[in-house]
Amino acid sequence: MSEKFDVIVIGSGPGGYVAAIRAAQLGLKTACVEKWVNKDGKTVNGGTCLNVGCIPSKALLDSSWKYHEAKDDFDIHGIEAKVKIDVKKMIGRKDDIVKKLTGGVAGLFMANKVTSIEGTGKLLAGKKVEVTDHNGKSTTYEAENIILASGSVPVNIPPAPVDNKIIVDSTGALEFTQVPKRLGVIGAGVIGLELGSVWNRLGSDVVVLEALDSFLAIMDQQIAKESQKIFKKQGLDIRLSCRVTGTEVKGKEVVVTYQDKDGKEHQETFDKLIVCVGRRPYTEGLLSEDAGVKLDERGFIYVNDLCMTSAPGVWAVGDVVRGPMLAHKASEEGVVVAERIAGQKPMMNYDVIPNVIYTHPEIAAVGRTEEQVKADGEPYNVGVFPFAASGRAMAANDTHGMVKIIAHAETDRVLGAHIVGPSAADLVQQVAIAMEFGSSAEDIGMTVFGHPTLSEAVKEAALAANGHAIHIANRKKRK
Numbered sequence: 270m271s272e273k274f275d276v277i278v279i280g281s282g283p284g285g286y287v288a289a290i291r292a293a294q295l296g297l298k299t300a301c302v303e304k305w306v307n308k309d310g311k312t313v314n315g316g317t318c319l320n321v322g323c324i325p326s327k328a329l330l331d332s333s334w335k336y337h338e339a340k341d342d343f344d345i346h347g348i349e350a351k352v353k354i355d356v357k358k359m360i361g362r363k364d365d366i367v368k369k370l371t372g373g374v375a376g377l378f379m380a381n382k383v384t385s386i387e388g389t390g391k392l393l394a395g396k397k398v399e400v401t402d403h404n405g406k407s408t409t410y411e412a413e414n415i416i417l418a419s420g421s422v423p424v425n426i427p428p429a430p431v432d433n434k435i436i437v438d439s440t441g442a443l444e445f446t447q448v449p450k451r452l453g454v455i456g457a458g459v460i461g462l463e464l465g466s467v468w469n470r471l472g473s474d475v476v477v478l479e480a481l482d483s484f485l486a487i488m489d490q491q492i493a494k495e496s497q498k499i500f501k502k503q504g505l506d507i508r509l510s511c512r513v514t515g516t517e518v519k520g521k522e523v524v525v526t527y528q529d530k531d532g533k534e535h536q537e538t539f540d541k542l543i544v545c546v547g548r549r550p551y552t553e554g555l556l557s558e559d560a561g562v563k564l565d566e567r568g569f570i571y572v573n574d575l576c577m578t579s580a581p582g583v584w585a586v587g588d589v590v591r592g593p594m595l596a597h598k599a600s601e602e603g604v605v606v607a608e609r610i611a612g613q614k615p616m617m618n619y620d621v622i623p624n625v626i627y628t629h630p631e632i633a634a635v636g637r638t639e640e641q642v643k644a645d646g647e648p649y650n651v652g653v654f655p656f657a658a659s660g661r662a663m664a665a666n667d668t669h670g671m672v673k674i675i676a677h678a679e680t681d682r683v684l685g686a687h688i689v690g691p692s693a694a695d696l697v698q699q700v701a702i703a704m705e706f707g708s709s710a711e712d713i714g715m716t717v718f719g720h721p722t723l724s725e726a727v728k729e730a731a732l733a734a735n736g737h738a739i740h741i742a743n744r745k746k747r748k
């Protein structure tokens with residue numbers, strides 16, 4: 270038996286690496302096991318988020334947006350520009366950012382004295398972890414506490430098997446070396462919209478096929494409808510109620526067969542097809558049969574509100590457990606678990622987790638949607654402020670969308686904020702802080718906001734919830 274630790278974390282995505290750093294900060298002897306091997310054969314930390322998720326997708330979203338602006342939007346500012354895109358360079362920039370950040374995690378591990386263990390970790394009974402390195406050599410470690418943070422992987426669907434050439438998943442869509450002329454996307458969720466937007470801005474004709482009959486079904490529907498209109502104008506061809514039933518790769522293209530809501534069959538031919546129909550928890554090879562960790566009916570590791578699994582001393586965080594599959598949710602759970610292990614008593618507030626789609630404009634939400642508040646039978650007021658009425662948005666030529674704030678009709682407590690518009694991701698965070706402090710809409714409305722800022726739209730929407738907005742005609746209050 271080799272070394273014993275206070276904490277062993279399996280997985281170094283945003284759930285695992287943050288948990289490991291926090292545990293080490295609290296004086297616990299900590300190790301983190303990671304199996305991810307890069308193209309160059311080296312083990313890297315950072316998981317999905319840093320390697321093939323949040324960061325590389327945002328790098329491409331930012332590059333492609335700049336290209337689009339220079340090509341199509343500079344003119345209105347009186348700027349003439351001749352632009353062309355070098356896709357290989359754009360992908361190279363993305364790869365450099367990933368390298369810097371994953372290397373940064375390794376640096377943070379060193380600075381905090383977290384032991385990095387390379388290889389595949391398997392939880393054994395009795396709080397032991399067997400790690401098999403890339404040469405097949407196994408070593409067993411022991412720990413007082415073990416945190417499972419093995420994350421998630423893309424869901425595959427039988428009618429569209431990924432071949433990593435023409436039919437790809439989200440990872441493959443971050444690696445195209447040229448702009449596909451015709452691009453199909455299966456799934457109009459967060460990832461489908463983000464990746465579809467990247468290649469649409471660069472010149473692809475994008476068709477998004479979505480099996481559900483409503484767009485962004487889990488978002489506030491007023492915001493979802495507004496977003497759908499904006500995407501249509503941008504040229505994203507989003508087809509709802511369209512279920513893909515088959516694909517056939519023919520040479521350098523793929524023929525996709527799908528059924529519409531009436532069961533009528535259609536075919537489309539694409540140069541590339543991205544399958545992004547969701548992600549599933551990843552537990553392959555993670556648990557020995559006698560480890561004592563139970564999975565739920567959907568394959569997630571079963572945990573209670575404190576992220577404790579059914580095995581004493583074994584915790585689980587991030588995408589591999591219930592709740593939204595988001596990097597910041599994973600990280601926050603990692604912090605909470607590390608602090609619990611160290612004897613502190615933090616709680617995770619699952620009611621205030623922002624959710625963002627990084628299209629342009631961005632779509633961001635926190636708290637409950639109007640549909641949810643209505644279904645809960647609570648009386649509420651809604652305040653909406655359109656960016657078309659924002660001086661700052663006008664100055665930036667970025668006036669699409671709105672801020673919507675929902676407040677309880679009796680207590681005025683903010684129940685949710687839903688934004689589609691410029692910098693929505695950052696704006697929603699202001700309301701998240703307010704909600705964390707149990708703020709009322711009036712509290713936000715009474716706060717002095719800098720002028721001219723996009724943030725003023727948040728203040729005005731909060732004022733509008735009580736019929737006091739200054740820069741728009743107030744809507745009738747709703748219950």
Ligand SMILES: Cc1cc2nc3c(=O)[nH]c(=O)nc-3n(C[C@H](O)[C@H](O)[C@H](O)COP(=O)(O)OP(=O)(O)OC[C@H]3O[C@@H](n4cnc5c(N)ncnc54)[C@H](O)[C@@H]3O)c2cc1C
Nearest residue numbers: 280282283284316317318322323390420587588594595596
């Ligand atoms: C294209 C894309 C864009 C995204 N954009 C965003 C975004 O903008 N914002 C956001 O919040 N979220 C985003 N996400 C989701 C986000 O990436 C995940 O929610 C987040 O990475 C989950 O973190 P995690 O630590 O739970 O798991 P992961 O990041 O999946 O990390 C798990 C790690 O565990 C390792 N591992 C698994 N099993 C073992 C084992 N047995 N032994 C050793 N190591 C193991 C894996 O190799 C991996 O490194 C995006 C995802 C994708 C695919």
